[in-house]
Amino acid sequence: MSQNKYTPDYTSMWWWDNYAQEIRIELRQTLDEGKDVEKYRDLVEAVSKLENNWEKNRIADQIFSLFQKAPMREGYPYQEPDELEAIRALCKPIELPQRDIPDDETLRKKMEGAWLGRICGCLLGKPLEGIRTDELHALLKKTGNWPMHRYMLSTDLTEENVKGNRFTVHRNTCGDTVTRGPVDDDTNYTALAQFLIEEHGRNFTPSDVAGVWQTQQPRSAYCTAERVAYLNFTRGYQPPLSGSYQNVFREYIGAQIRGDYFGYICPGDPHTAAEYGWRDACISHVKNGIYGEMYIAAMNARAAVESSADAIEDIIRCGMAEIPATSRLYESIQHVLDLYHQGVSADDCFADIHATWNEADGYDWCHTISNAMIVTAALLYGGGDFGKSMCMAVQACFDTDCNGATVGSIVGMLVGSDAIGEEWTGPVNGCVETSLLPVGVLHVDKAVEMTMKHIKA
16 A cells, blocks of 8 residues: 655654654653653664654654653652642742832833843854854953953954864854844744733733744744744644643743743732743743743842842842742752852852753753753852853853843843943844844834833733
């Protein structure tokens, strides 16, 4: 019997879009979640080596089914629910001084600082996204930018400086080649969250988020977990199933870069900011993938009512208070705090992160936890200094534009726009390109005004 002529050509599919191509990641992810699936390793390895055809994809479907039914391993030490009420039941409250919301002018400056910080931090890391530590540190030293203290410039990329490098720095997104912030998912999602609130208000639902994703950006704007969720929407899988169905990237960094705006509009209210982050994250992520967005949203909300560099640790602990104390993410953030309090140097702290997470492995490079650890360390060792904090986040490698943007946003919120130098804001000229169909070029002054409107809504 001949094969149906309408069988898909799986070899033409982008790897993010095809579960069968990534079942090795599925095995590691499922093991990390605590399921007893080690006995399937040989099966997964054998299937991963098959030609990517109809049969391979059907076997991959069966592997997914097996993994869904697998029991938890005995003695697995973490509790990591996805539902909001269950998450909150496992959170560890923290007592912090009550802070008043600043006056409108101060708050406006803080919002401007957060928006500019996110855009500038993204630009700092964007030309270097994907570079490994050995090459980045060597390049920075050759170009007089060590420790990192400025944007990468196209003039840095001489033949002598880049000779023999595996990674090609993206010249078109260097600090001296742009006239605005370049389009990037790290800033797209901040603009998209603002659009979501404008359209649906504070009572938005996960389904509202899914609807906005489908109508306001092309599929090509979404990566890894977000791309899978987007495709799942079109197949009829609604939130939260859209985040878990054949989504091997479900604990990747994607949700963690989407939480900032929910913190912006909840100054002094990290609890609500984290809930908004949960509503957004659950459409594409599970467990620590969700917690990463809640952590970042809460930190931005607390930073909005703080003004001193001494508040950095309170900001971090405020974020931790919104995620389960029984989670891998909480444990990892606490580990960074412990190193800091033990007097471990910044270099040794980042080295410790690299010893735990392998930047050359795509799973480790793009995971929520590895990058959240870098964000936390950069905040602590950056000490509230805008440029230093961002540069530490980028210099540590892993997902450079994501971490630069997140740290820039939080510290920009803390210090306000008046404390951000022209050397950072000059190249972006107060605007950023987006892939949002109704937005196009986002102007920071207008975004700030809408943020103020949403704060008061």
